Structure formats: structure tokens, C-alpha cells
Amino acid sequence: MEYKLRLNSLDDTVKLAELIAEKVFPGMIIGLTGDLGSGKTTFTKYFSRYIGVKDNLNSPTFTILKIYSGNYDLYHMDVYRLEDIGYDYELEEFIYGSGISVIEWYEYIKSMLPNEILSITFTVIDENQRDVVVKGEGKYEKIVKAISDRYSN
């Protein structure tokens, strides 16, 4: 199932992060994609706060993985550099662990991800606006449903 919505401001991004954070479960995997500056890390920053992470979340680009703890462990990854390789066995134990993985540029390591994940695609419209497509099958379907219910009325 997929659902497309328009974010008009930072506030809208915060609300989306809150809505998804209400639905978290151990082992959840969220894949993010979209151009540089489209809001992947910003989304993750607010998402982290709603799952109880107290530390300031900043970019994982340099180390590829940053680990935070809140109500759950949060594994924040940016796998942009793995484009040509397509996998990294060191990330496997995290992705298949009991914490929550948020993976920026997840499509670059698709072969090492399970079939079911929640994916969010960001497209820049202008300085403040973003189009977002949220997609999920199986156990992620109800999250997409919840988002569509919230935004459709």
C-alpha cells in the first residue's frame, strides 16, 4: 500500500514523524530516500525525539551508522557511500536486531534488507514544501493506512 501527501512546512514533517513514531515496534525498519537537502535527516531528528531519544541526533553521513537509545535503540544510517557495493555485513546485525533502523538512501542496500520495510520518498517542491510517498506492505501496511486515514479527512 502507498500513500502520497504534501508537507507544507517543517511542522508538517514533525507531525508525520510523530504519527509514525506512535506505531513503532522492535525490529522496525524505515527506509528514506530523496535528494540532498530533501529532509531525510530532519525527519529522523524529530522521529528520534518521539521515541524517547534525548541526545541531539545529527548527521550519520561520516560514520554511516550512529546509535542512540531512547524507548528503543535507534540505528540511524546513511548508506549513500555503499551505492557501488550494495551491502555491508557490519550493518546486518543492526538491521536485523531488536532496535529501530532508519536508513537514508536505503535503496542502495536493498539486497540486504527484508522485503517488508516502511519506505518514505521525499521530493523537493520548493524551499519549504515536500511531496512524500509512504509505502509499506505486510506489517507496515497498517502504518500507511493510519497515515492515509489521518491525512485524507
Added chain:
Amino acid sequence: MYILGVETSCDETSVSVVKDGKEVLSNRVLSQIDIHKEYGGVVPEIASREHVKGITYVFDKAMKDANISYEDLDLIAVTQGPGLIGSLLIGVNAAKVISLNYNIPLVGVHHIAGHIYANYIDNGMQFPLLALVVSGGHTELILMKEHYHFEKLGETQDDAVGEAYDKVARILGLPYPGGPIVDKMANLGKDTLNFPRPMIDSKDFNFSFSGLKSKVINVHHNMIQRNEEINVPDFCASFQEAVTDVLVQKTIQAKEHYQVKQIIVAGGVAANSGLRRKMKEKIVDTEVYFPKMAYCTDNAAMIAVAGYFQYQKNKKADDLMLNGQSRLNLER
């Protein structure tokens, strides 16, 4: 006192022997940069494998250069974090083996403490001291009122400054690592685009470079759409001016607020010529120190020096439960 330093937090395998926290007897660095270059940055798993391949060689060379045997060592200092977890583990485990085998005390050192103490080698330290730590993974202002006491005044809320350089280079089609090439280009251009100086007037000591990155992307995108020719040197100069204005302004604010006696700039971006120039130009009443180039980038000598002071201060070694940590608090 002879200290063995070990650093493997990212893509340099480094081992060093330092005497009494000041005299560098050896400092071997095996860089993997050429291997990671084609991927546009360090790839963790490749880094770990390269560390495994190189570490015995680097240990041997560093010990030989220093003309010392393991029995003569008094302390082993190893980078505990932050960094790539797989890479850190190689150094930590190698250090543990030497510690156990020769019964030498072992301390786990914070990587950033190392970068700050890199300055001690040539310049010494005067307190209160302000450190601006700028690298691919860090942008922080740290206050030290005495040896081995760190107070984080502020940090980046999003991208690190070195990372912003890499991303701007990527947008302009320049190679990785972005820092040196953007710096070089910037020296040939002029600040014509007047990019925003994020958070320059905020009263705290935090930084933000994500908004600047987005602005750079926007401007670049619009120029392409309008079929305007992009003057790469001017583009780089405009970006570098914005970044260095913020870094220098925040450093001045912190210097005045805490009445510091010495300012040091640490980390890979300390090598940036624009930053060096502006710091020296705008700050004239307080000495600003930059470590020499060999100690700007990752190296084990700085870890040995920091480990020496950590051991003096805490009078306590770590046990063999010591492990690498990808994120680690400097203020602990």
C-alpha cells in the same frame, strides 16, 4: 614514561610511541584514503579489513622507529570511540593483546580528546582553553579549565562542517574528499553569492550547516535551470566564506564569554587555509594555535598524549572489558 598510542577509528591505521606526553618518538600512519576514494567516502567494512591487514606492520614499524621494545612501555592508549565500530575494534583488541601479554596498563581514549591534545605536542596548553573541533564527523566548541576536563559548549545540530564540504563538492561534481579541493578552488574565487550564515546571531554556541547546504543546492539548481554558467571558484569561495564566518564568529563569542587564554583548532578541517587565515586575522588578542598538518588528521601520537594526561588525572587504567564505541561522550 613511554606511552604507546593506537588509533583505528576511521580510515587510518596508526601507532605511535610518545615519551612523557610530549616527545613523539614515532608516529606511523597507514592511510586507506586511496582505497575509499572511489566510493566517495570511507566504507566501514573495507576499512575494518584494511586495518586487520595493516595493523601488525604498523605496530612493528612504530616500535622500530622508536627503538624500543614492548617491555619498556609504561602505558597503552587506544582510541575507544567515537568512530566506525568495526575499525575501532581492531585497534582496541590489538591494544588489549599487548596490554595483557606484557602486563601494561591500558586506557581507552576519546578520539576528540586526542585531536585537542595534538596541540600539546608543539604548543603546550594554557587554561582556560577553547577548542574548536572541526572534521568530517564533528563540529564542536569545547572549553577546558584544566587538563583533561572537557565542557562541551555547543555542537552542530545537523551536518558536520567537513561533511558539508563533501556534499558541496558532490553538488559541484568535484572529487572526494571535498575539503581540500573546495578550499583550493575558494582561493581562486570571490564571495559573489552571499550565502546565509546559519545561526551566526544565535546566543548559544551551536552550529547548523544543513540549511546552508540546502541553500547551496537550491542556488545551484536554479542556475542550471536558467542555463547560467557556474563559476566553480566563486561558488566555492562563497560557500567557504559563509562557513568560516560562522566558525570564527562563534569562536570569538565563546572566547569573550569565557575569557580564555588560548584557542586551539583541531580536526581535519583545521587544515583549511580559509579558516586558518580568518582565525588569525579576526582574533588578535588571544593566541590561536593550529596543530601541524601531520597532527591535524587522524594519528596515534595525539592519542598517546591524551592517554598520558587521562592516566595522570584519573590514576586509573581500564580493564580488558574495554570495548570500542561508535558514539562516546567526551564529558564523561
